[in-house]
Amino acid sequence: MASLVLSGIRRSAALLLLCLLLLNACGYHNPNVMPAVRDLPPTRIYAPMWTNATSEMGLEMQAHNAINDWLAQSGRIVLVAEEQQADYVLRGRISSVRYPGFSYDTTTTARSLTAVLTAAVTVKERESGRIIWQNSNMRLEETYNLSPSISQTDANKRQALFQLVDSLAEQVYLRLLRSLSRETSGNKAS
Numbered sequence: 001m002a003s004l005v006l007s008g009i010r011r012s013a014a015l016l017l018l019c020l021l022l023l024n025a026c027g028y029h030n031p032n033v034m035p036a037v038r039d040l041p042p043t044r045i046y047a048p049m050w051t052n053a054t055s056e057m058g059l060e061m062q063a064h065n066a067i068n069d070w071l072a073q074s075g076r077i078v079l080v081a082e083e084q085q086a087d088y089v090l091r092g093r094i095s096s097v098r099y100p101g102f103s104y105d106t107t108t109t110a111r112s113l114t115a116v117l118t119a120a121v122t123v124k125e126r127e128s129g130r131i132i133w134q135n136s137n138m139r140l141e142e143t144y145n146l147s148p149s150i151s152q153t154d155a156n157k158r159q160a161l162f163q164l165v166d167s168l169a170e171q172v173y174l175r176l177l178r179s180l181s182r183e184t185s186g187n188k189a190s
Helices: 002-025 059-072 150-189
Strands: 043-046 077-079 090-102 108-125 131-143
Touching: 059 077, 059 090, 059 150, 077 150, 090 150, 108 150, 131 150
Parallel strands: 043 077, 043 090
Antiparallel strands: 090 108, 108 131
């Protein structure tokens, strides 16, 4: 019995190894970092506090912290404290937060609300002022539950806003990496 189990483990290990070799052989790579630019020196980014055109207090600080946390994960990006030290400047603005839609149950009682955040982001090359990526209308949605308790509904709303800001930061991070990869590979080809 033990030899059958050992034999099964060996077959599973061999199959796993074969799958890994096939994935490696087919040229799989991280799509967010082009192979030619993986070994280049880090890019210096200045990311000042975002502006907040909404009535949601502290949302700009949440966005700033979330984006800095995402950018700090990359080995390709170094956040700098002074604009003059940067290669690129990332600026953002939270344009609006709206709560347009309700979800109802079978008794037509409202059960959830949708929060919609819109933002604008621009990444410029500091020296030339050339825009390398811009999205003036990023739109994200998150649904949260309404509760008979006002404090619970407020907690659910805060959690939804936290999720929206984190999703915004992740999108900015991924799009910035793609833009920097295109920039670097374009400069390398020149």
